[in-house]
Amino acid sequence: MVANVLEIDADRLWETLERSAEIGRFRDVGLRRLALSGEDRQMRDLFVEWAREAGCTVEIDRLGNIFARRPGTDPSLPPVAIGSHLDTQICGGRYDGILGVLCGLEIVRTLNDRGLQTKRGIEVICWTNEEGARFNPPMMGSMAFAKVLAEKDVLATRDDDGVTVAEALDAIGYAGPVPLGDRPFDSYLELHIEQAPVLDREGCDVGIVVGGYKTQALRLTISGDTGHAGGTPMAMRRNALVGAGYVIAAVNDIGLAYAADEGRTTTTRIESFPNLAGTYAEQVKLTLDFRHLDAARFAAMRREIDAAIADSAARANVDIEVSEGWSWGTELFAPDCIELLRNTARELGLPYREMRSQAGHDAYAVATVAPTAMIFTPCFEGISHNVNEKIELSRSVPGANLLLNAAVARANR
Incomplete structure (x- = not known):
């Protein structure tokens, strides 16, 4: 890492991930934290608590999407958004989606530590039901936000027990008052484990995602x-x-x-x-x-x-x-956001490879309404949607630092 750049607190990030891993623990090493379940409510409550402790304002829309904003010096400007999801598969791992949300929180905490302000706000987002493990389709919260799905249809969707999304949101207290999709972003950045073995096998710690399958x-x-x-x-x-x-x-x-x-x-x-x-x-x-x-x-x-x-x-x-x-997969990520990631990686001295995502992500939906790009970090052998999903902190930190520095650069435009 070169001098005069920002670095996250890696130990704090890991402690936050470990605390998340206690909620919905499944088969000891994994997670079962289905969307809008009691376990999801516990994790949402903890995230909201952490965000408010970090000085963020928190807003929740009708589908339970959570927006935690660290204000910028110019409140008239739309924020740089960083997001992913906190729900998991039935036999899920500890990091799929979760790493992206908690890296966003860590960026807020790091800026607080340094006493740094940004011109634009930075907004950390937890999207509802990305996994689609309980309610189908996946990426439900982000696709409805982007008007790809109709709000009324999403709210009427039932799980296998006949419970609707609307009923589940009410049951956990996350049917928020904010209108769905009624907020602009300057840009959207999402960090995610790769969920494929390319980075792990190549020994590369950073993937810059240029599109999807x-x-x-x-x-x-x-x-x-x-x-x-x-x-x-x-x-x-x-x-x-x-x-x-x-x-x-x-x-x-x-x-x-x-x-x-x-x-x-x-x-x-x-x-x-x-x-x-x-x-x-x-x-x-x-x-x-x-x-x-x-x-x-x-x-x-x-x-x-x-x-x-x-x-x-x-x-x-x-x-x-x-x-x-x-x-999904045909949406193009924004060339200026991809170039921002490339330039920032070079400035930080971080080797990276450009790649396409083989999985679905909330970023695909958001890309239809805001300039978007993604960062991948390695997971062991690409194992995901599996309780044996693993990451190494040392191999996740480079991507987190790329996200931090790119978000700050974009927020100070």
């Missing part, structure tokens, strides 16, 4: 007839679960065929009715997810997936209805 979810409803698992002749069966099995295997094979040039496919969710022993399935719902770096190859994957679905329906003698779910 094109990603599409498909929702399939497979309809057949229910019947007796023993008595019904094989030729008479219209087993929706068999149709689902054909689709699942075919989609996985397509992903393997495109893997050499970074294609990804999977089935993420399956619901079967009546889901009983002795009876084959009348209806199955699947959620498919496919991704590719190249737009033409992505389109080719889609054609093969569509053909596989049609073939599976014919083989199983079932009907398959397809609807499109969420999509």
